[in-house]
Amino acid sequence: MARVKRINMVILGLLNHEDLTGYDIKKRIDSSISFFWNGSFGNIYPALKELENDSFILSSNDSVGGRERIVYHITQNGKMHLKEWISEQQAVNELRYETLLKLFFAKGADKKTAVHNIELFEDRIKKDLSILKMHCNTLKDNLNSEDHMYFYLTALFGVESYEAYLKWCDKAKKMINANDQFKGR
Amino acid sequence: MARVKRINMVILGLLNHEDLTGYDIKKRIDSSISFFWNGSFGNIYPALKELENDSFILSSNDSVGGRERIVYHITQNGKMHLKEWISEQQAVNELRYETLLKLFFAKGADKKTAVHNIELFEDRIKKDLSILKMHCNTLKDNLNSEDHMYFYLTALFGVESYEAYLKWCDKAKKMINANDQFKGR
């Protein structure tokens, strides 16, 4: 099957925008795409070696004094590889929400717990949403290049789906508390 | 850290509703919770053994003729374990959308590809949404027990977030095609 390793594509995608160190890459992931993709050092550094071996990226030692610093740069080869992946006719989209699992099985506990779990979820989403919204507004005011449009659109996806989540949280809490038959959606 | 294995909880949750075989469990997962959680045979069968070892479930051989059939039943112990997990103050919620990754990095390809990828996503969501809606309506007409309410609410989550996705798809396609500066949200 030999599916591509997605962390490699994340790295190529980021390097296609600017040269970065492994540490920078982690920061970019955390600040820009963490709501739909993650990365860790234990993931990123081996991937960088692999990508360099395949000559999709080049490294240059930019150490200052005793502090090591390896900056990576994407090659033509890497750009092609990235493009091929983006153009593939398939994408794996996974959502794994433990909160929904707990709600689905909530009869195993009690209504108070069910509502409380929704509230925990709601709090988390509210926090993430406020960050995403700021991010989204910044990008919106700076729509001068093609990549900024794409960055904006992904952030917008987050904002709009999170807003839908919050509306659902209200409904769900009300319905559980109402404790009665449900009417109308 | 010893986090609980979630597939174990999925199994306990399903068995808390009715007795099932491993094969049945896979079917229930596929038909009812697959939009936010998955399971595979290579996952389920070892988990069943583990759960039985921990006396959270009991097995009874229900083989008919030469066809093997092992039915599992949850124990009091298992019910307690399930309840404890549901009541834990934390839940891991992960979204990993390769489609968003490809969009974020779409400058690495071209606008046509970006739009095409959104269309692929849209088709997938539309198909899943129509199934979820049917499911949701069936549950809505049958809200007689507490668990049905929870089943309904999780399905509703799917319906409402997928509807938000589709609205976003429209916007995103238009914006990319417009190719101009963005105005208003």
Place this chain on the structure above:
DNA sequence: ATCAGCATGTAAGGCGTTACATGATTCA
């Protein structure tokens, strides 16, 4: 001085998927 942040990496483990292996039964 000390702590946060910069910076690179390895090791172990967890959890999951896919593919493989096997065989019975039911229905067209």
Place this chain on the structure above:
DNA sequence: TGAATCATGTAACGCCTTACATGCTGAT
């Protein structure tokens, strides 16, 4: 009679996370 579905399981592999290990630099 052949395909789909029922049914159970193992093996290999993939990918990611967490924890560990190390050391420099800049700000307070």
